[in-house]
Amino acid sequence: MIYLYAATGLIAFSLLIQLLQSLALALVLRRERRSGDYAPPVSILKPLKGVDDELEANLESFCGLDYPEYQLILSAQDEDDPALVVARRIRDRHPQLDIEVVCNSERRGLNPKVSNLLSCTGHAKHDIILVSDSNVRVRPSYLAETVSKLEEEEVMLVSNVIRGTGERSFSAGS
Numbered sequence: 001m002i003y004l005y006a007a008t009g010l011i012a013f014s015l016l017i018q019l020l021q022s023l024a025l026a027l028v029l030r031r032e033r034r035s036g037d038y039a040p041p042v043s044i045l046k047p048l049k050g051v052d053d054e055l056e057a058n059l060e061s062f063c064g065l066d067y068p069e070y071q072l073i074l075s076a077q078d079e080d081d082p083a084l085v086v087a088r089r090i091r092d093r094h095p096q097l098d099i100e101v102v103c104n105s106e107r108r109g110l111n112p113k114v115s116n117l118l119s120c121t122g123h124a125k126h127d128i129i130l131v132s133d134s135n136v137r138v139r140p141s142y143l144a145e146t147v148s149k150l151e152e153e154e155v156m157l158v159s160n161v162i163r164g165t166g167e168r169s170f171s172a173g174s
Contacts, residue, residue, distance in 0.1 A: 001126075002029075003013060007066075011155070021032070029137070032122050038147070038148065038150070038151040039067065039068050039069075039091070039144065039147065040127070040128055040147070041068075041069040041070060041071070041125070041126040042067070042069075042070045042071070042126055042128050042129070042130055042143060042147060043070070043073060043123075043124035043125055043126040043128070043130070044062060044070060044071065044072050044073065044129075044130045044131075044141070044143075045117055045120050045121065045124065045129060045130070045131050045132070046059070046062070046072065046073065046074050046075070046131075046132050046133070046134055047075055047076075047113050047116040047117055047131075047133070047134065048074055048075060048076040048081065048083035048084065048087060048116075048134050049076060049077070049078075049081060049083065049112070049116070050081065050082065050083055051082050051083055051086060052083075052134050052135045053135065054135075054137070055083060055086050055135075055138060056086050056089070056090065056109075058134060058135060058136060058137040059074065059086065059087065059090045059138070060090060060108060061137045062132070062138060063090065063093075063094045063097055064140050065138070065140055065142060065143045065144075066140040066141055066143075066144060067143040067144050067147075068069045069126075070098070070126075070143060071098040071099075071100065071124065071125050071126060072097065072098065072099045072100070073099075073100050073102060073120045073123050073124065074087035074090070074091070074099065074100070074101050074102070074121035075101075075102040075103065075116055075117075075119060075123075076102075076103055076116065077103070077104060077105050077107075077112065077115065077116050077119070078103070078105060079103050079105070081103075082138045083134065084101060084103060085155045088101050092126075098125075100123055102119065102123055104119035104120070106119060106160075117131060126164065127146065128148075128150070130143070130146065130163055131144045146158055146167045
């Protein structure tokens with residue numbers, strides 16, 4: 001019975017610590033938001049699996065973002081995944097950018113994409129994280145427009161609706 005109380009206490013303590021960390025982050029973000037020039041650094045996570053239609057052009061679009069500081073993490077779970085060849089080519093083409101190519105075959109959950117994302121979160125250098133699928137192509141203002149929504153005090157999460165065009169495979173359109 002004492003183990004049950006100890007476990008419950010540890011869980012409650014862990015939840016309290018997590019709550020305090022969240023509150024501290026919210027206070028830091030609010031202070032940054034009031035500065036008037038809101039452009040905090042961002043880590044962009046892009047899970048990869050196989051070579052999607054126009055993968056290279058999609059990844060390349062993230063190298064032309066008009067934003068002061070961001071990190072691009074391109075990750076796959078299989079070292080033989082052909083998407084990693086494309087990811088390394090993009091990284092090598094843009095040595096001035098903070099691009100990291102990650103491969104981690106460790107399964108961390110039932111969903112392969114979630115497992116892939118969890119594997120690359122440890123490489124994120126910044127508090128604000130943007131998750132973007134490999135089949136997404138953006139214009140240079142995308143990151144600034146997305147992050148600017150976080151400047152509003154009551155906003156803590158932003159989601160973008162994407163529009164598909166030019167699909168060549170059945171799975172790309174679904």
